[in-house]
Amino acid sequence: MSNYKELKRECYEANMELPRLDLVVYTFGNVSAVARDKGVFAIKPSGIPYEELAADDMVIVDLDNKVVEGKMRPSSDTKTHAFLYRSWENVGGIAHTHSTYAVAWAQAQRDIPIFGTTHADHHTHDVPCAPPMSDELIQGDYEHMTGQQILDCFREKNLDFNEVEMVLLGNHGPFTWGKNAAKAVYNSKVLEELAKMAFLTLQINPNAPRLRQALIRKHYDRKHGKDAYYGQNG
Amino acid sequence: MSNYKELKRECYEANMELPRLDLVVYTFGNVSAVARDKGVFAIKPSGIPYEELAADDMVIVDLDNKVVEGKMRPSSDTKTHAFLYRSWENVGGIAHTHSTYAVAWAQAQRDIPIFGTTHADHHTHDVPCAPPMSDELIQGDYEHMTGQQILDCFREKNLDFNEVEMVLLGNHGPFTWGKNAAKAVYNSKVLEELAKMAFLTLQINPNAPRLRQALIRKHYDRKHGKDAYYGQNG
Amino acid sequence: MSNYKELKRECYEANMELPRLDLVVYTFGNVSAVARDKGVFAIKPSGIPYEELAADDMVIVDLDNKVVEGKMRPSSDTKTHAFLYRSWENVGGIAHTHSTYAVAWAQAQRDIPIFGTTHADHHTHDVPCAPPMSDELIQGDYEHMTGQQILDCFREKNLDFNEVEMVLLGNHGPFTWGKNAAKAVYNSKVLEELAKMAFLTLQINPNAPRLRQALIRKHYDRKHGKDAYYGQNG
Amino acid sequence: MSNYKELKRECYEANMELPRLDLVVYTFGNVSAVARDKGVFAIKPSGIPYEELAADDMVIVDLDNKVVEGKMRPSSDTKTHAFLYRSWENVGGIAHTHSTYAVAWAQAQRDIPIFGTTHADHHTHDVPCAPPMSDELIQGDYEHMTGQQILDCFREKNLDFNEVEMVLLGNHGPFTWGKNAAKAVYNSKVLEELAKMAFLTLQINPNAPRLRQALIRKHYDRKHGKDAYYGQNG
Numbered sequence A, B, C, D: 001m002s003n004y005k006e007l008k009r010e011c012y013e014a015n016m017e018l019p020r021l022d023l024v025v026y027t028f029g030n031v032s033a034v035a036r037d038k039g040v041f042a043i044k045p046s047g048i049p050y051e052e053l054a055a056d057d058m059v060i061v062d063l064d065n066k067v068v069e070g071k072m073r074p075s076s077d078t079k080t081h082a083f084l085y086r087s088w089e090n091v092g093g094i095a096h097t098h099s100t101y102a103v104a105w106a107q108a109q110r111d112i113p114i115f116g117t118t119h120a121d122h123h124t125h126d127v128p129c130a131p132p133m134s135d136e137l138i139q140g141d142y143e144h145m146t147g148q149q150i151l152d153c154f155r156e157k158n159l160d161f162n163e164v165e166m167v168l169l170g171n172h173g174p175f176t177w178g179k180n181a182a183k184a185v186y187n188s189k190v191l192e193e194l195a196k197m198a199f200l201t202l203q204i205n206p207n208a209p210r211l212r213q214a215l216i217r218k219h220y221d222r223k224h225g226k227d228a229y230y231g232q233n234g
Helices: A005-020 A078-087 A100-108 A135-139 A142-156 A181-204 A213-224 B005-020 B078-087 B100-108 B135-139 B142-156 B181-204 B213-224 C005-020 C078-087 C100-108 C135-139 C142-156 C181-204 C213-224 D005-020 D078-087 D100-108 D135-139 D142-156 D181-204 D213-224
Strands: A030-035 A040-043 A059-062 A067-069 A093-096 A166-169 A174-178 B030-035 B040-043 B059-062 B067-069 B093-096 B166-169 B174-178 C030-035 C040-043 C059-062 C067-069 C093-096 C166-169 C174-178 D030-035 D040-043 D059-062 D067-069 D093-096 D166-169 D174-178
Touching (some): A005 A030, A005 A040, A005 A093, A005 A181, A030 A078, A030 A181, A059 A078, A078 A093, A078 A142, A078 A174, A100 A166, A100 A181, A100 D181, A135 A142, A135 D213, A142 A166, A166 A181, A181 D181, B005 B030, B005 B040, B005 B181, B030 B078, B040 B078, B078 B093, B078 B174, B100 B166, B142 B166, B174 B181, B181 C100, B181 C181, B213 C135, C005 C040, C005 C093, C005 C181, C030 C181, C040 C078, C059 C078, C078 C093, C078 C142, C078 C174, C093 C181, C100 C174, C100 C181, C135 C142, C142 C166, C166 C181, C174 C181, C181 D181, C213 D135, D005 D030, D005 D040, D005 D093, D040 D078, D059 D078, D078 D093, D078 D142, D093 D181, D100 D166, D100 D174, D135 D142, D142 D166, D166 D181, D174 D181
Antiparallel strands (some): A030 A093, A040 A059, A059 A067, A093 A174, A166 A174, B030 B040, B093 B174, B166 B174, C030 C040, C040 C059, C059 C067, C093 C174, C166 C174, D030 D093, D093 D174, D166 D174
């Protein structure tokens, strides 16, 4: 019997959401879920199609990238997940996809401007696009450095990962996270929507202005501020 | 036993159409249905995913925004619905979504030009885009002022809400309405179609002319005029 | 017992294909099927949603627009169908939709250029876009004149309706036809595909050249020429 | 009893994936699977809709285009398949579709630039677009020359068909291949995704740079290089 049955289940359910939400085809994408008290996370095995996955196939890895339990090799992006879990204490789940519109912005190497309240309902900044790595970094410990690249991007832009739970990696695609794996996947879907809306907005009006600051704050705070009145909590 | 069982049912059915018609993801969007004789309307509870909704979860609110029946908090947009019901006597249902193409036009802050008969089959004007609110209004009673903003836009443009049953809120997204909740949702879907068609039209021909007046009248009148011959009534 | 049971069935099946092929929403669109020997055609009743249609609801109309059998009012576009059946002897079925990409080209008032073999597999010309009617014609017998407008467009461009089984009506949308109702619907779907492909082609390369004449002939003839070798016939 | 039961089954399953993956409508597209030891391949019969196909309908053809078994005429593109099997020894399956975005690039007569890691996960080059044939070639043995055209394109660009398993035929559409028929279909789907992502990338940033060489190598090698660590093999 596995000691990580529940963790694997959470991770499995979140992974299976990706094809249902049209965020992946084939083996693209991966989601992980962390158990902070046990110092491990569960992650999708590498290169397995979603329709063949079982909950027990999830691989258990510690925060130093060592496989703790599992017959299969973990996702090739495992070190990026581990790096982010080590760097950001509150993060409970991480998702990575190659969803079409988010990838297009990443390939265009542009931040996604905050154009409307759909965006401000989730956070108050443009979705950052981290620049592509230098050649040395790529030839080094690539997936580790991918995590570093995300961290550097957030530091340089002075962003808080507790608020902005999504990033584009230039030329690659999106990573998203949240308090748990389900929230990370939710953020992947929201990001894809924001990416599509922003793309269309610029096609209709190349000079579309960013959302004004008062409206950014209003929408973010009514959902996430101390006097939030969206949803059933608080 | 609720006194509003039928009203809740109407409201629930209309809300459940939104994900079926691909107009919302997650908890985005909300529909309400009014009972004029009882001075109340039913509306979706805030932040509840559609797949978890039950008819009995609909919240009953009076036209002064007071909850009359319901265990849950009503949609955060409730005051906008109440404002429009107070202002416009014939309206029986209201829908609000973040559907992709309508939002893109709202974020581009442009009216949707009447380019064809699909549009004129429904009304005879460009779909109006209300400008974003000033900072003072945003920091005041925001959802109330959102209703005011819609009203002002219709007054300024001299539009009749009985004919034009849809509006874009600049930087936000669409509100639609109709004689009942089902018609409001129908208008949300039609608006999304018009928004997509108009977007594509401008991509193919940036100088595409608006539909000529005679054709606007012809198509609108054959469906809605006194000698209408579309459909099975009249 | 109806004398037109089979005709109604053919017409009904073809109509029901439209929502399945994503060519219509709600009550948009209509298909008819003609029985030349009986001098009548069956057509969708006006304004009825597809999910409520039954085969027996199809309305039987003669070529002078008189209802021969049926409890409901026929499609408001009936006179256009009748006109085309009177004008073009070999046509067995006609379809009209408001499919998104075809409408966008109609609203842009542009012919769809023949850019590739997908197009040439079906016919050898740009898909013609008939110009919008003059104001007098619109105020006259509108649906009759819509047929006239299509006929004039084919005459002016010297097109053969036996080869080119599709047209765009400027500012309105597509009409398609064929040897029977099923083929007319097939052409509606093909047209929507061609419209989308041509739109994307021009986005990628605004100077994309039309398909060269030798390739147009080759692809058309291998499917439709006297030495055709596509398919299982001939 | 057929001697080719398994081969037909492989070919049939691969063909049926095309409509499931939204890569074809109606009778568009065809997949073949080769049995090198028997000197034959199985291919879809010409002009048969997917929903009417049975495994036993697959036509068995030898590498000189002669039908060996089968009641139906093979795909009109059979000679192109045979040509490629003769030219490229390791290829086990070939797929041809008219998928929307890939066709748009083919009609635009442009290579698909390698903009991101989704692309580099599969190969290290732009997806080549072979130029349209000259008029003489078209009027000759067209489908045979289509194969020649692909071969010439790969030779001129110095591409290895073992690495780059996809090509666009100018004005026509994509051909893809792989170690077996399933892999060929996989490549058709991947190509359609790459085509859509690249289209959107250029819309967002017309000056989007190609992926840098170090990242191309990194992503390709971690999946396909001698020290590959993606997936469960090696």
